[in-house]
Amino acid sequence: MSVPTEYLLGLAAILFGIGIAGFLTRRNLIVVLMSIELMLNAANLSLVAGARMHSTQRLLDGAGPDLQGPVLAIFVIAVAAVEAAVGLALIIALYRRKQTVSLESVSELRD
Amino acid sequence: MANLLFYLMATLATVCAIGVVVARSPVVSVVSLLGSFASLAIIYLLAGYQFLAAVQILVYGGAVMVLFLFTIMLLNLGDPAVIHGESEPLFHHSRRTLLGLGVAAAVGAAGLIAILRVAWSAMPQPAELPEGGLDPLDQLAASMFTHYSLAFEAASVLLLATAVGVLVLAKRNRRPTAEVFPRESQQPATPSSPPTSTPSAGAQGQEVAEEGVLS
Known part of the structure; x- marks a missing residue:
């Protein structure tokens, strides 16, 4: 694939913007969690784009590919899975208390 | 292609x-x-x-x-x-929705502008891929278990803590008061309180205060 790096980064920016829009506007907690996953995916995509660009330079110099990007992306995926598990457990606990998953129902700390 | x-x-x-x-x-x-x-x-x-x-x-x-x-x-x-036979509006609070969409558009546009302002022609352009791809598994594993071993161990500890934490969070409490956290586990954590003072009254006051907050 000879797609330039900026296209990958642009796709990451668009996905991140969509994730922020869902995170800020939706009231359903599960959809909010999904928007966070979208944003983490966009961050991973930008890591991949940067690693690919640096790998190209390093391969031209005769060195091996750059591994910092993929390693960090794998750690991000692990942390994202952890975040989804904890968030969904919190949602289940909240549903048990209030029989709803709406963000409107957990506004006690706001007042 | x-x-x-x-x-x-x-x-x-x-x-x-x-x-x-x-x-x-x-x-x-x-x-x-x-x-x-x-x-x-x-x-x-x-x-x-x-x-x-x-x-x-x-x-x-x-x-x-x-x-x-x-x-x-x-x-x-x-x-x-x-399920409920009612159709709620998808986005409540139109002002907040507009604000959220504005923030999202601003962040996305800022990212796109920042990307467009970089002189990408000076960067190395992607060429043909090497044989094993850009993340050969042997090099990736060697790097992860030597150079990034501390982060690897931290991730494993994080996974263990998550497993325990999710069990605690999602465990169904069998007492009729549907409390997520059982109160017995919190009371022995305050050894400094004098034993003669009635702990039940303190716990009741705490409960009343919490219910006042929650209701």
Whole structure:
């Protein structure tokens, strides 16, 4: 694939913007969690784009590919899975208390 | 050919991401999210990251999707118009919605402008992929178990702590008062309080105060 790096980064920016829009506007907690996953995916995509660009330079110099990007992306995926598990457990606990998953129902700390 | 596939997958990822945000039913959102994950995995594959694509499919397409779907099915959170016979508006609080959309558009536009301002012609342009892709598994494993071993161990400790924490959070309390955290586990944690003072009165006061906050 000879797609330039900026296209990958642009796709990451668009996905991140969509994730922020869902995170800020939706009231359903599960959809909010999904928007966070979208944003983490966009961050991973930008890591991949940067690693690919640096790998190209390093391969031209005769060195091996750059591994910092993929390693960090794998750690991000692990942390994202952890975040989804904890968030969904919190949602289940909240549903048990209030029989709803709406963000409107957990506004006690706001007042 | 690969470029065409990239544009196709980028379009699909964007459309599916929009579908996650605007879908009324959480199940539709989850399926859209799965489409977005799959298109991103194909983009990783096209960019030369084979192992990352496999991890994306396994962890996101497998584990995280099952978690989301299981929660939705467990709590019976389908389309609210179908389940409750009422159709709530998708976005409440129009001012807040407008503000959120404005912030999202600003962040996305700022990212796009920052990307456009870089002199990409001076950067190395992507060439032909090497034989094993850009993340050869042997080098990746060697790097992860030597140079990044501390982060690896931290991730394993994080996973263990998550397993314990999720068990504590999701454990059903068998007492009639539906408390997420049992109160017995908190009382022995205050040894400094004098034993003669009635702890029940203090606990009752605490309970009343908490109920006042919660109601």
